[in-house]
Every structure is written in C-alpha cells, then in structure tokens.
Amino acid sequence: MAFCQVIVDIAHEDVDRVFTYRVPEGMTLCPGMRVHVPFGRMKRVEGVVVEMAEACDLPPERVRDVADTLEDYPAVLPQLLTLAVKIRQNAFCTLAQALRLMFPAQMRGERIHDKKREYAVLLADRGISQQLLAAQARAPKRAQVLEALFASESGEIAVDELRAKLGECRQPLQALCKMGFVQLLERETLRKPYGAMERLAQQDPQLTRQQEDVLATLLPAVEAGKGAFLLYGVTGSGKTEVFIRAVRRCAQLGRTAIVLVPEIALTPQMVMWFRSRFGEDAAVLHSRLSPGERYDEWRRIRRGDVRVVIGARSAIFAPLEHVGLIIIDEEHEQTYLSDSVPRYDAREVAAWRCESEGAVLLLASATPSMRSFAMAGRGDLKLLEMPRRVGNRPMPQVHVVDMREELKAGNRSVFSGALLTGLHRCLQEGHQAILFVNRRGYSTFVSCRNCGYVVTCTQCDISMTYHSHEEVLRCHYCGEERPVPRVCPECGSPYIKYFGVGTQRVEEEVRKFFPDVPLLRMDNDTTRGKDAHANMLARFRAGEARVLIGTQMIAKGLDFPNVTMVGIVAADAMLKLPDYRSAERTFQLLTQVAGRAGRSTAPGEVFLQTYDPDNYAIVAASRQDYRAFYEEEMHRRRRALYPPYTLIARLLYEAEQEKEAQRAAEAGYRQMEAFFERRAYLRKYVIALRVMACPVKRIRAKSRWQVTLKIVDQPICREAVGKMSEIAQAPMDHGLCVCQVNPSSMM
Ligand code: ADP
Ligand code: ZN
Ligand code: ZN
Numbered sequence: 001m002a003f004c005q006v007i008v009d010i011a012h013e014d015v016d017r018v019f020t021y022r023v024p025e026g027m028t029l030c031p032g033m034r035v036h037v038p039f040g041r042m043k044r045v046e047g048v049v050v051e052m053a054e055a056c057d058l059p060p061e062r063v064r065d066v067a068d069t070l071e072d073y074p075a076v077l078p079q080l081l082t083l084a085v086k087i088r089q090n091a092f093c094t095l096a097q098a099l100r101l102m103f104p105a106q107m108r109g110e111r112i113h114d115k116k117r118e119y120a121v122l123l124a125d126r127g128i129s130q131q132l133l134a135a136q137a138r139a140p141k142r143a144q145v146l147e148a149l150f151a152s153e154s155g156e157i158a159v160d161e162l163r164a165k166l167g168e169c170r171q172p173l174q175a176l177c178k179m180g181f182v183q184l185l186e187r188e189t190l191r192k193p194y195g196a197m198e199r200l201a202q203q204d205p206q207l208t209r210q211q212e213d214v215l216a217t218l219l220p221a222v223e224a225g226k227g228a229f230l231l232y233g234v235t236g237s238g239k240t241e242v243f244i245r246a247v248r249r250c251a252q253l254g255r256t257a258i259v260l261v262p263e264i265a266l267t268p269q270m271v272m273w274f275r276s277r278f279g280e281d282a283a284v285l286h287s288r289l290s291p292g293e294r295y296d297e298w299r300r301i302r303r304g305d306v307r308v309v310i311g312a313r314s315a316i317f318a319p320l321e322h323v324g325l326i327i328i329d330e331e332h333e334q335t336y337l338s339d340s341v342p343r344y345d346a347r348e349v350a351a352w353r354c355e356s357e358g359a360v361l362l363l364a365s366a367t368p369s370m371r372s373f374a375m376a377g378r379g380d381l382k383l384l385e386m387p388r389r390v391g392n393r394p395m396p397q398v399h400v401v402d403m404r405e406e407l408k409a410g411n412r413s414v415f416s417g418a419l420l421t422g423l424h425r426c427l428q429e430g431h432q433a434i435l436f437v438n439r440r441g442y443s444t445f446v447s448c449r450n451c452g453y454v455v456t457c458t459q460c461d462i463s464m465t466y467h468s469h470e471e472v473l474r475c476h477y478c479g480e481e482r483p484v485p486r487v488c489p490e491c492g493s494p495y496i497k498y499f500g501v502g503t504q505r506v507e508e509e510v511r512k513f514f515p516d517v518p519l520l521r522m523d524n525d526t527t528r529g530k531d532a533h534a535n536m537l538a539r540f541r542a543g544e545a546r547v548l549i550g551t552q553m554i555a556k557g558l559d560f561p562n563v564t565m566v567g568i569v570a571a572d573a574m575l576k577l578p579d580y581r582s583a584e585r586t587f588q589l590l591t592q593v594a595g596r597a598g599r600s601t602a603p604g605e606v607f608l609q610t611y612d613p614d615n616y617a618i619v620a621a622s623r624q625d626y627r628a629f630y631e632e633e634m635h636r637r638r639r640a641l642y643p644p645y646t647l648i649a650r651l652l653y654e655a656e657q658e659k660e661a662q663r664a665a666e667a668g669y670r671q672m673e674a675f676f677e678r679r680a681y682l683r684k685y686v687i688a689l690r691v692m693a694c695p696v697k698r699i700r701a702k703s704r705w706q707v708t709l710k711i712v713d714q715p716i717c718r719e720a721v722g723k724m725s726e727i728a729q730a731p732m733d734h735g736l737c738v739c740q741v742n743p744s745s746m747m
Contacts, residue, residue, distance in 0.1 A: 008037065038065075083349065119187055145169055227360045230368060258316065326362070369584075435550075503522075563604070565607075566596050586618070590618070662703075
C-alpha cells in the first residue's frame with residue numbers, strides 16, 4: 001500500500017501541515033504532483049504531494065484516497081519544494097501560500113487549458129495528387145486547399161489559417177481526408193509573448209578590457225557552480241554583454257539561467273538581446289502576459305524547452321532544472337521586494353536557490369543597494385567592478401540648475417534657460433532627448449497662493465493630482481475625481497493654481513517651444529494596454545519621436561544610442577518623502593536617468609533642475625559618484641539607526657472608524673510589549689517600539705494606525721518579526737491588519 005503526504009491549497013494556519021492520503025491502485029504519484037483530495041466535508045480540494053510513504057500510522061478507516069491528479073507530471077520541482085519550505089520559514093506564511101508561488105495562478109481551480117489548434121497535414125505525394133487535382137476541376141475549393149498545402153514548406157497548415165485565406169473549407173477538407181490526401185489533427189500550440197519581434201542575428205562584439213577581466217573571475221565560478229557576486233558597473237559599461245557571455249557559458253555546460261529585470265518595460269529589450277544571440281531559447285515570465293501566455297511559457301520552461309528565462313520578480317520561481325546562473329539586473333530596485341503575502345525578497349530567494357542548486361548568483365547595478373554594497377564590504381558578495389563606459393565614452397556631463405535662481409530671474413516655465421538651450425542644441429544636431437518627470441512626491445497638486453490651502457481627497461488624507469487634459473483633480477490612491485475649484489474654498493481667493501509638474505504639463509511646454517518636433521509621452525495614462533510599453537519604446541528607438549517624456553518607467557536600463565540629452569525636470573520631488581530611503585532612491589534614480597545620455601558615439605549632456613542643489617544625494621548624482629554617496633548615506637544610517645543596521649517592521653491597521661484602528665493598534669502594541677517581556681535576550685536589540693497614527697491618516701476612507709518596531713538586524717531578531725506576523729494574521733473585528741518588514745513606503 002502506498003501513501004502520500006499532501007499540503008492542501010487552503011491558506012489557513014490551522015491546516016498548515018501535511019495530511020496523509022492513500023494512493024489508489026493504478027495511480028502513479030511523486031512529490032510535487034498536484035492532486036485533488038477530499039478534505040473535511042469538501043469532496044475535492046487541490047493539493048500538492050510533498051512526500052511519498054510506504055506505511056502509515058493512522059487507522060485505515062481514517063485515511064482517505066487521493067481523488068485524482070491534475071497533471072501527469074510534478075508541477076512543483078523537488079528543488080522548488082525545498083524553496084517553498086525555506087520561504088515559509090522566512091516569510092512567516094503557510095506552506096500552501098508559499099507553494100502558490102511555484103506555478104501560474106491560473107492553474108489553480110483549473111481556470112486554464114491547453115490551447116489546441118487543428119492542422120491539415122498533406123499525406124499525398126505531389127505528382128499523383130496533381131494528376132488527380134486536374135481531374136477534380138469540378139471541385140475548385142478542394143483544389144485550392146491542396147494547392148495551399150503544396151505551397152507550404154512543411155506540408156501542413158493550421159485550419160484557421162486556411163479558413164482566413166480561402167473562406168470556409170470544412171467540406172473540401174473532409175472530402176480530401178476521405179480520399180486519403182489529407183489528415184486533420186489537433187495539436188497543442190503554445191502562445192508566445194513577443195513572438196513577432198524582429199530577430200536580428202548578431203555578431204559578438206569584441207569584449208572590452210573590463211568585461212574580459214570581470215568574465216575571467218565569473219566564468220570559472222560558473223564552471224564550478226559556486227559563488228555570489230555583485231557587479232558594480234557604471235551606466236553604459238556593458239553589463240548586458242557580461243550577462244550574455246556568462247549565460248552562454250552556462251548553456252555550454254548544459255545548464256540553464258534566470259535573468260531578472262526590475263520592470264516589465266525592460267523585458268522586451270532584454271529578450272531582444274538574448275534572442276538575437278541565442279535564437280529561440282529565451283522564455284519570458286511576468287504579470288503583464290495574458291493568462292494563456294503565462295501558462296504556456298511556464299509549460300515550455302517546465303518541459304525543458306528553454307535554457308534562459310527572462311522576467312520580473314516572480315520569474316525567480318521559474319520551473320527550470322539544472323540552474324547554473326541567476327542574474328539580477330538593477331538589483332537595487334524596490335520591485336524585487338514583494339509586498340503581498342508571502343512577502344519575499346527576490347534577491348534573497350535567488351541566493352537560497354543558488355546555494356541549494358549549485359548555481360552562481362550575479363547581482364548587477366550602476367547604483368547598488370546599500371544592503372548589497374555592504375555585503376560586498378563584508379565579503380558575503382564578491383565585488384566585480386566596471387568603472388568606465390564601453391569604448392571609454394565619457395560619462396555624461398551633468399549641469400545642476402538651481403531653480404530658485406530661475407524664479408528670481410522671472411522664469412516661470414518648467415524649463416530652465418539652460419535646459420532649453422541644451423534641448424535645442426540636441427535636436428538641431430539630429431539627436432534624441434529624454435525628459436524625465438518624477439511623479440512621486442509633490443507632483444501636481446492644486447494649492448492656494450494666498451492662504452496655502454491644498455485640495456485633498458475626501459477619502460484619503462492626500463493631495464489630489466491635477467490632470468490638465470481632462471481638467472480634473474484625481475486622487476491617485478482611490479481614483480476619486482473632482483472639478484478644479486475656481487476660488488479657494490478656504491479664503492475665496494482666485495489665486496488657486498496647480499503647482500509642480502506632471503508629464504502632461506511638460507508635454508504642453510515642449511510643444512509650445514518646439515511645435516514641429518514629434519513627441520512621445522510615457523506614463524501610467526499612456527501605457528495601459530498589454531504591449532503599450534514595448535510599442536512606445538520601439539517607436540522611440542525607430543526614431544519616430546525626437547523627444548521622449550516619461551516617468552520612472554523610462555528611467556532605467558533602457559539603451560537608446562541616439563539619445564544625447566537628458567533633462568531632469570524636478571530632481572528633488574522624491575527627496576521630500578517621509579521615507580528613510582528617499583535619499584538613496586533619489587540618488588539611484590538621478591544616476592540611472594542621467595545614464596541614459598550619451599551611450600553611443602556622441603557625448604551626453606544632462607540638465608538636472610533642483611530647488612536643493614546642495615543636497616548630498618543631488619551632488620553625488622551630478623558627479624555620478626556612487627562611493628561618495630554610499631559613504632555619506634551609510635554614515636547617516638548608522639547615526640539614525642536605519643537599515644541595513646536595523647530592521648524596521650510595522651503592523652499597519654486600517655478600519656472605517658479611527659477608534660477601531662487605534663484600539664486594535666494599541667492591543668497589538670501591548671502584545672508586542674508582553675512578547676519582549678518574556679524574551680529578555682531580545683530586549684537589548686530593541687531600539688524602539690511605538691504605536692501611533694500613520695503619517696497618512698486616511699486612505700480610501702479607512703483610518704490608519706501603526707505599531708512600529710525598530711530592532712538591530714540580527715538573525716535572532718527575526719523572531720520578533722515572526723511574532724508581528726502572527727499578530728497580523730489573527731482576524732480583526734472591523735478592519736484589517738498587515739505586517740510589513742522594511743516597507744517600501746512608510747506613508
Ligand atoms: P549597462 O547595462 O552597463 O548600462 P549596456 O549593457 O546597455 O550597459 O551597454 C551599453 C552599450 O554598449 C550598448 O549599446 C551595448 O550594445 C554596447 N556594448 C557593450 N559591450 C560592448 C563591446 N564589448 N563592444 C562594443 N559595444 C558594446
Ligand atoms: Zn485660500
Ligand atoms: Zn482618495
């Protein structure tokens with residue numbers, strides 16, 4: 001008799017353990033396979049087999065049979081089972097939740113099916129059939145079908161394609177089948193993202209000296225299947241070429257690779273690079289794919305049809321076997337942290353995966369995260385450096401423009417004189433320009449110049465954003481819309497105007513100064529569709545537009561050789577956010593944006609407009625001096641006891657009634673106090689434990705309170721975070737509680 005241990009797909013702590021089932025006669029099972037099992041009073045619940053067993057201690061009448069299997073192969077590879085267990089320990093979630101990361105959501109509840117396509121396949125020999133064909137003059141459609149099949153290279157055509165070409169052809173096809181000329185068969189097809197993308201086969205460039213040096217360290221590690229690296233290479237130093245060579249070596253050794261990019265916008269470019277050098281072998285995984293595409297890519301990977309997977313955060317769970325290398329490009333990006341349950345850091349998961357599967361980890365960035373650079377300092381990551389651009393191209397020249405001076409000189413435009421002159425020069429020389437608008441922070445709110453009143457959302461405690469196109473104010477948290485007031489509701493003054501800049505405003509101004517120059521604007525409003533990102537970038541690359549105006553989404557990673565000028569319209573918008581990482585983010589963003597300029601033969605020029613030109617993040621970014629920034633920032637973090645020296649965790653309570661949120665938060669606070677009371681050995685690490693209303697007191701008509709914990713970042717202290725997670729999981733009467741660790745926003 002065979003038994004198996006199953007994790008049922010119910011994310012509740014009470015059932016966060018294995019349950020034993022009998023394997024019925026004739027069913028073949030192995031760990032990782034998905035099954036239907038009866039559970040409690042439910043007839044069929046999905047589950048994952050985690051272990052097989054020969055015997056079972058339970059009395060036979062208490063053990064039920066596995067109902068059936070969902071697939072005839074293990075959906076979860078053994079190494080990903082191990083990874084799920086590790087994630088459960090560290091993310092404080094149930095194993096069922098961790099396992100859900102391992103296959104596309106659409107596979108749960110059988111919401112997706114293989115896509116079948118019908119094909120007509122030519123069976124007859126050309127000579128014979130042509131004679132027959134002549135004899136069939138009475139049946140012209142039949143002849144057409146045969147003709148089309150002869151004309152096709154492979155002797156087969158999908159029926160829907162035939163139909164598109166010739167009109168309805170079911171009857172002639174059936175006749176041809178009867179005559180034995182043609183066979184109809186159904187075949188599975190795989191939907192493929194970016195399928196139609198150009199595929200220029202490309203030659204290898206001669207490596208630069210720096211690339212050679214880095215690869216001289218990296219490739220032996222790939223061969224040995226061991227090592228963790230941080231590649232710190234300035235923008236335009238040619239990091240991608242290093243990735244390509246390392247992945248190729250990996251493939252030569254019969255192993256596979258995962259390449260993570262921080263934004264979906266960057267996948268097409270990376271895919272293009274890899275396809276042009278690897279042929280068809282790269283698969284893509286990210287959340288903008290249609291459910292069908294996602295499922296098909298996952299299957300292609302699972303079947304072992306691909307050697308390279310390129311994708312966003314969740315691609316770290318790609319069901320690849322024989323992984324030899326995991327690359328995380330732009331490793332400093334926040335997008336590698338998942339905020340929803342189970343919360344994980346893709347960089348950390350990558351490190352676990354590499355260690356357990358004998359693979360090399362390569363983190364790369366022009367502006368490494370504090371955390372990774374500190375790890376390199378301690379020797380936990382080996383530092384590889386590329387301090388110069390390819391071909392010794394100069395770093396772009398950065399002009400810092402003090403916007404306070406502009407105002408004093410009577411310039412009320414969003415552009416400084418210097419930026420306009422630079423843009424003019426760039427366009428005259430036939431190059432392209434990027435204008436970057438930071439949308440986070442105090443972008444475009446409406447305020448009264450007389451009394452300072454700011455229009456805020458009634459549901460959320462946050463200023464509303466002005467959309468000039470539709471002439472409305474919109475809340476970016478809940479979507480509420482309101483007309484723009486003509487006079488100040490507070491003081492009646494007519495001097496109530498929008499303040500700050502948005503992409504639309506910048507677009508209007510460029511049109512005013514350069515009426516004939518074709519523009520593209522990329523922001524959340526213009527990139528809604530599935531391929532909108534990729535299409536717009538392709539159009540800019542093709543030179544359809546001379547100026548690209550955009551937000552964060554155009555800041556990083558993109559390589560446009562003809563761009564020689566970058567304008568940063570308001571550099572310090574993000575500096576003002578109440579977040580200990582605002583300086584780091586500002587520095588990273590500015591350096592990355594500036595790095596888009598002058599990546600090819602013509603040198604680049606950057607205009608950085610700011611109201612705070614002496615700020616250390618702005619100064620370091622304008623000099624593209626990562627180390628200077630790192631030293632200063634680490635110094636400040638140590639002084640203020642911020643990560644990576646400490647760990648910040650918070651319990652965020654939301655409820656309709658402010659009293660509810662407060663009451664629950666205070667109860668949570670007392671639980672934490674009692675916890676530290678019982679654990680004297682942790683107390684010395686605690687820097688602060690507080691309860692208070694959140695900086696943004698209301699969002700979507702919910703009041704918000706928080707319990708914050710600041711504690712020294714030691715492995716032992718994770719226990720305290722575990723306790724907070726536990727508190728968050730307990731159901732709350734009239735509200736919601738979540739636990740966040742080093743949250744990406746403390747608002
Ligand atoms: P990074 O990611 O470091 O900012 P990229 O990998 O995008 O830089 O490379 C910058 C540019 O240099 C790209 O256009 C790339 O094609 C080119 N490049 C990279 N390596 C070489 C090389 N060895 N020879 C010539 N051009 C190169
Ligand atoms: Zn007013
Ligand atoms: Zn709102």
